[in-house]
Amino acid sequence: MLKKFNPTNVLQIGLLILLIVSIGQVVFWIIDQVNYTNTVRDEFLSVLISTDPNEESTIYSQSYIEKLYEDSESRINRVIWEGSFFLLVLIIGIGILTVTIRREYDLRKRQQNFLAAISHELKSPLASIRISAEAILLDKPSSRYNKRINRVLSDVDRLLRMIDNLLDTSKIESGKVTIKKEKVYLKTVIESCISNFSEDLLENINISLNLDKGLDIYSDRLILESIIANIIDNSIKSCNAAKSSNIEIKGECKNNSIILAIKDDGMGYPIKDNEMIFEKFYRSGDELVRSMPGSGLGLYIVKKLVSLLDGKIISTSDGINKGAIFIITWPIE
Structure with missing residues (x-):
């Protein structure tokens, strides 16, 4: 603990x-x-x-x-x-x-x-x-x-x-x-996270997986599921708000690191919010006219949990209605 x-x-x-x-x-x-x-x-x-x-x-x-x-x-x-x-x-x-x-x-x-x-x-x-x-x-x-x-x-x-x-x-x-670390296969974790979302929520969403074969990581499975589920949930909400449908998940082993990227073509956010997106309760835009639901806690939790697993996360967006990408990097142990 x-x-x-x-x-x-x-x-x-x-x-x-x-x-x-x-x-x-x-x-x-x-x-x-x-x-x-x-x-x-x-x-x-x-x-x-x-x-x-x-x-x-x-x-x-x-x-x-x-x-x-x-x-x-x-x-x-x-x-x-x-x-x-x-x-x-x-x-x-x-x-x-x-x-x-x-x-x-x-x-x-x-x-x-x-x-x-x-x-x-x-x-x-x-x-x-x-x-x-x-x-x-x-x-x-x-x-x-x-x-x-x-x-x-x-x-x-x-x-x-x-x-x-x-x-x-x-x-x-x-x-x-x-934290209880063990050998975890990323594809299994991601598929488990996706299966936990209801059919109604995924009805108009197209999620594509592109992971290196046999890609695994020495990590805590439950924390990893919470990280990935929160990012996918954020991407689904973003796509629904923008009336888009594509989420792409890529995973690879590169430069002695495990890199996981989750990209969507959803609502996105202003470029100036790149540094604020992981702040607690922070939500981009005007709350009174917001079309994307949420509490402002999901990405804050993601940032904290990634840090606990010795990883780093960044997020970028080219602006409103231009989607966003979340890139997580973990060192290979």
Whole structure:
């Protein structure tokens, strides 16, 4: 199981270090100012005593010395009060910031736990609906009802994928992703992913496979399926939105790397979004007029999971309605 650093703990440690360094700096500044004040006073006294040999000047020097001591003590007290006040404000400020960060982290964790719990609760009834719909199909209903049942299966599958994405996001962000690597044949994984999509969803989609014979990879099968399924799902949505139909999947071994490319002729996205397409919740265009469904989590999950498998992924598009291509590269182990 992969554990990642807790960013809240790292930030709290950083704030503690900042506080310690700041306290050290302020204490050093106070000591330096006190020493400087005492040094200047002593230098004045030495000059004054050495230049006042007669009795009349001595009387004058005594009053001046008392005033000099008063002024120096006053300056030292002022420096100590200023330094102490600054330290107090700094400690209170960092304390409030730390408490706020901790509360925000706890709230975010509760939200993640809530989403995970709700997702689990939703999966059971949706799975039951799917099984019931499939059972009805086995009774060979009329073509009229057959189409409606396939639509139900398609919508249930879409909801189940969204729930899986929520659960995967929660696991990734909490560092609870378990990796079990084994020898996996890419063609088998891809065909398994495609078979999980409903017939209604694939009705107008043409998916072509072009993989090197016997192409395999040492990886985690479940994570690999999640990566490929999310990209294919994104390509299907893109094609449906653009009223196109072609998805091409290529795989090859090249330069000591496994390269998998998934290309579609669908909706695509603006060239400026190439760097943003894998950001969490990011979706290109205006949400109010969007024709392509989705939650903005699929490609974010893909990016994170590919990284966990020591791979790299890039995506490019020539613009709206010009399709997109996703290229994943894994080093050969």
